[in-house]
Amino acid sequence: MYLARVYVTLKPTVNDPQGITVLGGLKSLGFESVSEVRVGKFLEIRLDEGDRQRAESEAKEMCEKLLANPVIEQYSVELVELPE
């Protein structure tokens, strides 16, 4: 059994209005040292799959098909083995 930790972020060239809003909020709370904020998604997906390679390729396929918009987003996948 594997836990896929999936990070979906906007590509660096894509404008991130949510990040800009959070940046403004932090500044107005007095956090002067913040210079940039980017906001993304983080998903934890539990896979009942014994084979590491198959689990990884499945997680990537999920990103391509549903979790990320490959036009404006990039993703990365980390696999953690879980005790059965």
Place this chain on the structure above:
Amino acid sequence: MYLARVYVTLKPTVNDPQGITVLGGLKSLGFESVSEVRVGKFLEIRLDEGDRQRAESEAKEMCEKLLANPVIEQYSVELVELPE
């Protein structure tokens, strides 16, 4: 200069309707091995701060004050040193 990578997730006991919806979507796309999905937020925050300890405590304060709802969410912070 530091990059704070912040993960905000719902506490394990809190119901995650967004995750349940994604789980349903993945199942209907034919991903039979998925058994659970939890959705969270992922933020990358650039800090113009030379001191690692100060950068970390600032990032945690940001979570407490703005980025996470401590009643239902938990967060973790990873610091990456950036070249000036």
